[in-house]
Amino acid sequence: MRPAPFAGRAAGDGRARGLRRASRAGAALLGAGLTLAVLGGAGISTGASAASGAAGARVTVDADSGSSDCTAGGGTRIAQSPPALAQLQSELAWSVSRGAGIVVAVVDSGVDANNPHLAGVLAGGVDLVGDGAGQNGYADLDGHGTAIAGQIAARKIDGSGVEGLAPEARILSIRVFSTTESDARKAGFGPTIPRIAEGIRVAADSNAQVINVSLSSAADAPELRDAVAYATARGSLVVASSGNADNSQSVEEKASGSARYPAGDPEALGSGAVNAAGAADGNSVNGPHVSIAAPGQNILTSASNGIDCVYSGEAAHTSFSTAYVSAAAALVAASHPQETPAQWRYRLEATAVRPDPDQRDDAIGWGVVQPYDAMTLAVGGALRGPESAFGGGSAGAPADDRRDLALAHSDPASALATTISIVGAVTAGAVLGVVGVLAYFRRRRRAEASPDEFGV
Secondary structure, three states, X not given: OOOOOOOOOOOXXXXXXXXXXXXXXXXXXXXXXXXXXXXXXXXXXXXXXXXXXXXXXXXXXXXXXXXXXXXXXXXXXXXXXXXXXXXXXXXXXXXXXXXXXXXXXXEEOOOOOOOHHHOOOEEEEEEOOOOOOOHHHOOOOOOHHHHHHHHHHOOOOOOOOOOOOXXXXXXXXXXXXXXXXXXXXXXXXXOOHHHHHHHHHHHHHOOOOEEEEOEEEOOOOHHHHHHHHHHHHOOOEEEEEOOEOOOOOOOOOOOOOOOOEOOOOOOOEEEEEEOOOOOEOOOEOOOOOOOEEEEXXXXXXXXXXXXXXXXXXXXXXXXXXXXXXXXXXXXXXXXXXXXXXXXXXXXXXXXXXXXXXXXXXXOOEOOEOOHHHHHXXXXXXXXXXXXXXXXXOOOOOOOOOOOOEEEEEEEOOOOEEEEEEEOOOOOHHHHHOOHHHHXXXXXXXXXXXXXXXXXX
16 A cells, blocks of 8 residues: 655755756655666766667666656654565565675666665665766765665665664666756767666676666667676676656667576576566566566665665556565575575576466566565475576476465464365365455465474
8 A cells, every 4th residue: 555645845956956856746756767868979978888779778767757746954753664575485585684795786876875764775886977976986966776776785774764684785886877858868878878887897897795776678689688687697797678658758668588688698687677566567578588576666775965765656666676586586595595596596587476376477477576485485396486596407387287376474463373274176266266365365386295394
């Protein structure tokens, strides 16, 4: 459910694009929902990166630009806990790990180091924009990167319920664009494929275990593929957004089969978005590039100028779902530091909750991420779902189609626990009915060798 409107809403600040535009009801527009032309060619300064053959492609900043509720003047906090945390097994997950020892790189618009939720969180950064505003990546004229960083690793402060899903992880700010406005684009400071690719490489060289890229393009650019391969070889998992359908300047149509990149790279983990009810959201671009999904609506997080903000009240956006998948990956990496990025990815995909344990689909991939289940998965056997990165392949439906499905809702905050066992010649999709039940049932994956680990 969407939080109640707040008494105060921010309006007007020359430093942040997200606080410059007045939205309806006086709310600030935070985030960036415009699709930007990738600027390239001679004479364009891009900081540490020059334009290349990807010039003319388009990059999407996959967040909401028109529906945000923010507190006034930085003095008022939102006491409510982020609603998405209840969908993401946060309390259970934190009993295993809070992300300590993991660095998540945010390849984005920078991070506002003055937000108190991020005190002690930032692990350094790099500015690749070259506009003079973002030394060490510690500036955010757009607001987008600060929101993403808060979803991942914001720490609790007095009077505010804002907290990240991996609150003991650290954030490395890799600033690859200034803002999404026309002046920034004309000056060469908007997002470009070469600069995003360089940001991924810099993050890998800085030993970030997880690299969040809440940006997308329809161009399958060699720079991006090479950057993802480079990061993977150095032990980093790249998590990228699947794209949004509501970007008014986007040249991409929302259609199954319309892949976005770097999410579409085989070694990247592409995130789609579900709405506040846990259902697949029509604003999330479908396609073969969607590996997994997470909440992308009613996102309560940190914002530029030190305030709390609720983003994406009208529709889910994949920038925000990507941040939660990155945070889940940080929890998994912290609890299994000896494993590879491919193995972290497998844990996340295999344990994601989905209508059919045997099938991924183009809307939510392998399902909605469940970090506790991912961390506690007993690997080694053949589980139904994606092919295992631990060996043993993938187990399909039993030959006689007798399925013993273990479904559970586990939410300590509401003291609910329901386990449903179904044995019979039925399909999982028919049992669940609609994808919306994903918000209300936590499916404990059946590890044939050790089901007790999941309380089944």
